[in-house]
Amino acid sequence: MTSFQISLFQLDNYGPWTTTPHPQPEPVLQALQSRLYADLVEAIGEYDGYTFFGRFDNIVALTHGIDRTAHRAIQQRIADSYPVTVSAGIGTGQTPTAALTDATQQLQSTGSAQDPDRTAELVGNTLDSPDEMQIAHFDIVDVTSTMTDQIDAHGAMLQVGTAALSLSSFLYQQKDALAYFVGGDNVIAICPPSLSQQDYQDALDHVLEQHDIPFQVGVGMGTQATDAGMDAKHALEQCRDNGTQIEGLQVASADD
Template sequence: MDVSVTNAQVTLVQLDNYGPWTVTPEPRREADLQTMQSRLYADLSQFFGTRDGYVFFTRFDNMIAVTNGIDRAAHARLQESLRNRYPVTVSLGIGAGANPADALVDATAHLQAAGSAQDAERREVLAGDPLDDDERTDDDVHIAHFDVNDATGKYTDELDAFSTFVRIEQGYASLMRALHDDHDGLAFFVGGDNVIALVPELARETYEAVIERVREEADMSLKVGVGAGRTATDAGMAAKHALEVCREDATTVEGDVAIRN
């Protein structure tokens, strides 16, 4: 049986009144919107990354960051920096929980309580409290880094680019549902054939069952490296090293303290 011992801190990054802004005073060119979104995501990734956090783009007007160890003052500095460089502002909801899904629910509730995402009067909300230092431990964050087995040989070198994209997205959707609905985890596609998930502590057999479900639903074979740490960077690097062990030893699940036998 899985036992969650994580202490997740998640920040929901939400662009203020973004939908109406994109069509005011008239519809803006899609190329300009895509360029702004990608630059904004890059800046967020750099900001959180230099503070040992991760951010994932999800829908771009809503992004999700793993922010263990990042305090409220840093969140406020981020809002100020973006306000000075972009034509849009962002609201930030900080949530914490015993598992990632609960932490995101908490973060989301803070922003929803402050007003709609399309409320023209809602600007730069900063709501919710980061974890106190005395609440934190050295294995608060658990990261699972999934990789498709032989994606190049099976898909990239065999199918056209869009068909490959469809197959990868189908596998990602299956994995995302399995981790979120059954195990309170949050999985994010990060490019190529890689998915990074913020998870509670899960048993080895749970990862094996999730991988089997994806194989059955999407006809896709996965491997995963799992790591734990005080911050997203600590856990993520441990997961990357564990994934390399999978590649070298042709195994399915590898990891450190996040794997319980």
């Protein structure tokens, strides 16, 4: 059975920091969160991991192949650059959802997110030899002509966001996958390698039926997030070129 490694990075005592000694201006907080997230993306990407902004103060990363020493170096990089630290829980499991649950519980065991005594904790164990996983890259079919060039920007944002949330919820609840909106009309999902073409079709059909918004998806395989993610990007380009909904040479058929 495939094992996944996912890490949860959480800003330490961030809520109280934003109001001590007085409330911080919102532009200051937004800028700090954006820069910190960008630095985490870059740092984790240097180890071939993928990072998702989550709630900005709770950031999820696919850290297949990234050991504890590298995690500690990433934490130190943040501590050297920001007035806040990050603690991290490393989780493993047979599905992406199980791995994130483990990471969350590991981190929660160190104390509250608003505990003033919690500073750059690192808990959990890494995988010795990561298994192959699926990365799925979704986007909306022809979003430019149907939304971007047709309706106001806020309306487009709401439609894309609603469809992305519906897709993420379906994959999380029905397929044990973790899917994250990553900007534009793009959603990236960490998926069990057992997902079949029919599983992906189920997800596409769900969003189409609920919101009348068509997605397409490219699927890639690999032991590292960047490798699987690039395969997924290339497969998504095949969808665009061929007018198909699902592409990816490693996607198994429902009969396999």
